[in-house]
Amino acid sequence: MLNSVLDSIDAAQAKSRQNLFDLLKFKSIGTDPAFAAECRAAAGWLVAYLKAMGLAAQTHETSGQPAVIGQWGEGRKGLPHVLFYGHYDVQPVDPLSLWHTPPFEPRIGQTARGVEAIFGRGTSDDKGQLMTFLEAIRLWLAAHGSLPFRLTVLIEGDEEGDSSHLDRFLKAKGKALKADIAFVCDTEMWDEKTPAITTSLRGCIAEDVTVTGPALDLHSGYFGGPAVNPLKVLSSLVAKLHGANGRIAIPGFYDGVKPVSKRRLAQWKKLGLSESHFLGEVGLRHAAGEKGKSLAEQLWARPTAEVNGLWGGYTAEGRKTVLPAKAEAKFTFRLVEGQNPAKCRAAFRRFMRASLPPDCRISFAAHGGDSTGIAVDEQNPWIGAAAAALKDEWGTPAALVGSGVSIPVVESFRKHQKMESLLVGFARFDDAAHSPNEKYDVESYHRGTRSWARLIGKIAEGKWK
Amino acid sequence: MLNSVLDSIDAAQAKSRQNLFDLLKFKSIGTDPAFAAECRAAAGWLVAYLKAMGLAAQTHETSGQPAVIGQWGEGRKGLPHVLFYGHYDVQPVDPLSLWHTPPFEPRIGQTARGVEAIFGRGTSDDKGQLMTFLEAIRLWLAAHGSLPFRLTVLIEGDEEGDSSHLDRFLKAKGKALKADIAFVCDTEMWDEKTPAITTSLRGCIAEDVTVTGPALDLHSGYFGGPAVNPLKVLSSLVAKLHGANGRIAIPGFYDGVKPVSKRRLAQWKKLGLSESHFLGEVGLRHAAGEKGKSLAEQLWARPTAEVNGLWGGYTAEGRKTVLPAKAEAKFTFRLVEGQNPAKCRAAFRRFMRASLPPDCRISFAAHGGDSTGIAVDEQNPWIGAAAAALKDEWGTPAALVGSGVSIPVVESFRKHQKMESLLVGFARFDDAAHSPNEKYDVESYHRGTRSWARLIGKIAEGKWK
Numbered sequence: 040m041l042n043s044v045l046d047s048i049d050a051a052q053a054k055s056r057q058n059l060f061d062l063l064k065f066k067s068i069g070t071d072p073a074f075a076a077e078c079r080a081a082a083g084w085l086v087a088y089l090k091a092m093g094l095a096a097q098t099h100e101t102s103g104q105p106a107v108i109g110q111w112g113e114g115r116k117g118l119p120h121v122l123f124y125g126h127y128d129v130q131p132v133d134p135l136s137l138w139h140t141p142p143f144e145p146r147i148g149q150t151a152r153g154v155e156a157i158f159g160r161g162t163s164d165d166k167g168q169l170m171t172f173l174e175a176i177r178l179w180l181a182a183h184g185s186l187p188f189r190l191t192v193l194i195e196g197d198e199e200g201d202s203s204h205l206d207r208f209l210k211a212k213g214k215a216l217k218a219d220i221a222f223v224c225d226t227e228m229w230d231e232k233t234p235a236i237t238t239s240l241r242g243c244i245a246e247d248v249t250v251t252g253p254a255l256d257l258h259s260g261y262f263g264g265p266a267v268n269p270l271k272v273l274s275s276l277v278a279k280l281h282g283a284n285g286r287i288a289i290p291g292f293y294d295g296v297k298p299v300s301k302r303r304l305a306q307w308k309k310l311g312l313s314e315s316h317f318l319g320e321v322g323l324r325h326a327a328g329e330k331g332k333s334l335a336e337q338l339w340a341r342p343t344a345e346v347n348g349l350w351g352g353y354t355a356e357g358r359k360t361v362l363p364a365k366a367e368a369k370f371t372f373r374l375v376e377g378q379n380p381a382k383c384r385a386a387f388r389r390f391m392r393a394s395l396p397p398d399c400r401i402s403f404a405a406h407g408g409d410s411t412g413i414a415v416d417e418q419n420p421w422i423g424a425a426a427a428a429l430k431d432e433w434g435t436p437a438a439l440v441g442s443g444v445s446i447p448v449v450e451s452f453r454k455h456q457k458m459e460s461l462l463v464g465f466a467r468f469d470d471a472a473h474s475p476n477e478k479y480d481v482e483s484y485h486r487g488t489r490s491w492a493r494l495i496g497k498i499a500e501g502k503w504k
Numbered sequence: 505m506l507n508s509v510l511d512s513i514d515a516a517q518a519k520s521r522q523n524l525f526d527l528l529k530f531k532s533i534g535t536d537p538a539f540a541a542e543c544r545a546a547a548g549w550l551v552a553y554l555k556a557m558g559l560a561a562q563t564h565e566t567s568g569q570p571a572v573i574g575q576w577g578e579g580r581k582g583l584p585h586v587l588f589y590g591h592y593d594v595q596p597v598d599p600l601s602l603w604h605t606p607p608f609e610p611r612i613g614q615t616a617r618g619v620e621a622i623f624g625r626g627t628s629d630d631k632g633q634l635m636t637f638l639e640a641i642r643l644w645l646a647a648h649g650s651l652p653f654r655l656t657v658l659i660e661g662d663e664e665g666d667s668s669h670l671d672r673f674l675k676a677k678g679k680a681l682k683a684d685i686a687f688v689c690d691t692e693m694w695d696e697k698t699p700a701i702t703t704s705l706r707g708c709i710a711e712d713v714t715v716t717g718p719a720l721d722l723h724s725g726y727f728g729g730p731a732v733n734p735l736k737v738l739s740s741l742v743a744k745l746h747g748a749n750g751r752i753a754i755p756g757f758y759d760g761v762k763p764v765s766k767r768r769l770a771q772w773k774k775l776g777l778s779e780s781h782f783l784g785e786v787g788l789r790h791a792a793g794e795k796g797k798s799l800a801e802q803l804w805a806r807p808t809a810e811v812n813g814l815w816g817g818y819t820a821e822g823r824k825t826v827l828p829a830k831a832e833a834k835f836t837f838r839l840v841e842g843q844n845p846a847k848c849r850a851a852f853r854r855f856m857r858a859s860l861p862p863d864c865r866i867s868f869a870a871h872g873g874d875s876t877g878i879a880v881d882e883q884n885p886w887i888g889a890a891a892a893a894l895k896d897e898w899g900t901p902a903a904l905v906g907s908g909v910s911i912p913v914v915e916s917f918r919k920h921q922k923m924e925s926l927l928v929g930f931a932r933f934d935d936a937a938h939s940p941n942e943k944y945d946v947e948s949y950h951r952g953t954r955s956w957a958r959l960i961g962k963i964a965e966g967k968w969k
Binding site: 270273275334371396 | 535536595596598665666692706708710712717718719720722723724725726727728729730731732733735736738739740742743744745746779782783786787788789790791792793794799802803806808810811812813814815816817818819822823824825826827828831832834836838861862863871907908909910936937938939940
């Protein structure tokens with residue numbers, strides 16, 4: 040049963056590529072209102088495509104771009120209901136001048152490493168990725184006329200913009216969109232030869248801070264010495280956020296953080312993530328996070344407190360002997376499983392207030408979009424089924440990795456559908472997602488499609504629990 | 505002889521004000537190249553004004569903005585040659601949004617204290633101040649047709665920017681600009697009723713600093729934790745500049761600083777400078793400088809290390825989860841008599857380099873215009889003459905005070921002309937020099953002019969030695 044699908048995936052490569060190219064041509068930059076019509080057209084194309092392969096499909100209005108839902112309503116008794124998630128919106132393309140060919144005219148070319156790849160905006164993030172799954176479904180249906188299990192496909196258009204649109208949509212849909220598992224295809228392989236399953240994500244909260252001191256900007260000659268300088272005060276607060284050991288010094292900030300299991304640590308150690316390789320790519324050599332924690336732990340299992348922007352005083356050419364009346368900064372905090380975003384925010388505010396010297400005031404503004412850190416139990420049978428399918432396809436056991444970023448939909452599924460996610464993707468380290476000349480390896484697309492077919496096969500055989 | 509001049513000063517107030525307004529309208533921001541033509545126009549206006557009152561005058565090119573020199577070549581035998589110094593350049597006007605009226609459209613208004621004042625950029629620093637002297641000269645010449653002594657007027661355009669331009673100019677001029685004394689009008693009164701003579705000044709050095717880390721801006725999800733954040737590093741360096749006791753922590757920075765004499769400390773104590781009064785005016789209550797030093801010492805006799813501007817990362821609306829590739833800051837250091845500016849700069853750079861974590865680089869750019877701290881002997885006879893003239897005008901003995909600011913020209917006069925300075929000015933505590941809504945009290949302008957006329961009278965009577 041599986042082999043005939045794999046054969047037809049191999050035979051249909053030209054058609055699969057054409058389908059992807061059709062989707063890539065839509066300038067579906069969801070975050071920019073100027074491209075709203077392109078987003079709607081991409082959603083319309085997806086509906087037609089899903090219908091053509093045999094699913095019931097339609098667009099659904101949200102507070103942002105339209106979402107597409109496709110459904111295969113029946114499955115064999117005892118088999119699960121699977122939801123597949125992807126996003127058709129793409130990042131803006133600026134700076135356009137750095138693109139070698141137009142971002143919405145997909146083409147096949149060679150990467151710097153001499154690998155055949157599909158170039159264009161959205162190839163890797165996320166149109167190419169989502170099409171690996173949809174092509175597997177299309178060719179399974181073409182070969183067998185039906186799917187073995189019930190399937191819901193959800194493709195949204197606000198992933199790169201404001202994730203609260205989809206969150207509201209999922210909240211409103213509630214149980215209607217509940218499945219036994221969500222497959223999310225928006226992550227990377229470990230390296231060119233090693234597939235990966237992502238088992239943890241960091242959450243994120245964001246705060247803006249303003250420190251004020253004197254009632255007005257002061258002359259550093261007339262007041263320098265006795266007058267408090269808010270820029271120095273805010274710098275000192277930033278400096279105090281971490282201890283000498285790199286640990287965040289905010290009391291209570293680590294509440295709920297569990298130590299990483301020995302099993303997981305051993306697994307990560309085996310991955311051989313090295314400072315020279317990982318940090319070397321961006322001009323660094325030394326892991327600057329918590330002392331005594333491995334690079335993988337610092338990236339995937341430990342929270343951060345980062346200042347993303349800070350400004351105050353005179354910042355133009357020349358000099359100005361001013362003591363500024365205020366200083367401002369933007370902070371984000373990456374959170375791991377167990378931390379409560381609201382409590383972390385409150386702990387940060389308490390800490391900053393407690394460290395404030397006399398004569399200064401501090402104010403805070405929260406950005407929306409809080410997300411929690413998420414870790415998935417690796418004993419979870421879906422991971423076993425996916426790992427087996429991936430090993431069958433790639434010949435190499437899948438790496439179980441963490442990720443330092445947030446994928447807010449995973450939390451939304453947990454909250455509104457009480458549904459866990461399985462994170463499998465085929466993007467590569469050099470895909471340049473969010474950058475000019477984004478690409479997706481031809482091998483990622485082809486073997487990604489085969490990988491999903493194999494997982495469908497595992498589920499059909501009952502190897503998912 | 506004096507009385508007729510004082511009478512004409514009183515009678516000519518409207519004209520004196522008009523002359524000042526004419527000068528205030530030039531946007532002579534010397535530090536910003538965009539305003540070079542405005543500076544040249546201000547200099548041209550001054551030349552015409554000096555010529556009209558009877559002085560020989562012309563502009564002189566410097567390596568910066570043009571300087572204006574006016575001369576009255578003859579004087580009575582036995583009377584001194586006096587040089588008067590002021591500057592026509594003004595501070596930048598940002599933030600413009602905080603100005604109640606346009607900075608270069610001078611107007612008469614009421615201060616928060618209900619006092620009549622002239623509002624506009626440069627009213628107090630230094631156009632209003634320099635015009636007190638020039639109007640006294642104009643009206644003396646109008647009344648008597650000649651001055652009793654030889655006079656050189658020097659008005660420059662680089663005081664708020666790079667004072668090395670005027671220093672080079674004075675070095676080149678050498679003896680040609682030597683007089684027996686320099687009158688410098690760029691300082692404050694002690695309070696609304698008490699004139700002041702300034703007997704010490706702090707020097708100043710300025711440094712720009714750039715800290716770089718990763719080769720490019722990084723995503724805080726993919727790299728947050730192990731990747732060093734230059735904005736955090738620079739904040740920590742700023743925080744380390746001072747110890748918990750408020751003392752500057754740079755090794756060697758205090759080399760050469762002498763303790764203040766008991767006599768001077770006693771004099772300062774008598775002035776009754778209080779935190780609640782001095783700092784209360786600008787919304788502060790606590791002297792934040794070195795612990796164990798009086799407010800007067802912190803202001804006039806102790807060096808400072810201040811950050812005047814700092815910026816890096818994302819500073820616009822919303823949030824951006826970026827780890828910036830670099831962070832920048834502007835520093836100034838106030839120095840006191842005995843400190844060597846070059847050695848202080850070197851000590852700062854050594855300290856910053858020594859505190860830098862791995863994977864970061866730091867670069868420094870010195871602004872020109874280093875100046876040393878200066879203390880004047882209070883027994884000096886010019887101080888006696890000025891004190892007598894000020895007491896005649898204000899009815900209150902002049903306070904002998906220190907000043908926290910730098911007036912680099914005082915050092916240049918010492919070095920190149922072997923000439924001491926007499927520092928008398930009529931600015932007020934609430935003038936907001938360097939800030940939005942700068943003003944100069946109408947009384948400062950009027951009685952400042954009368955004060956200079958009285959000092960001219962003292963010199964004419966031989967009461968200056």
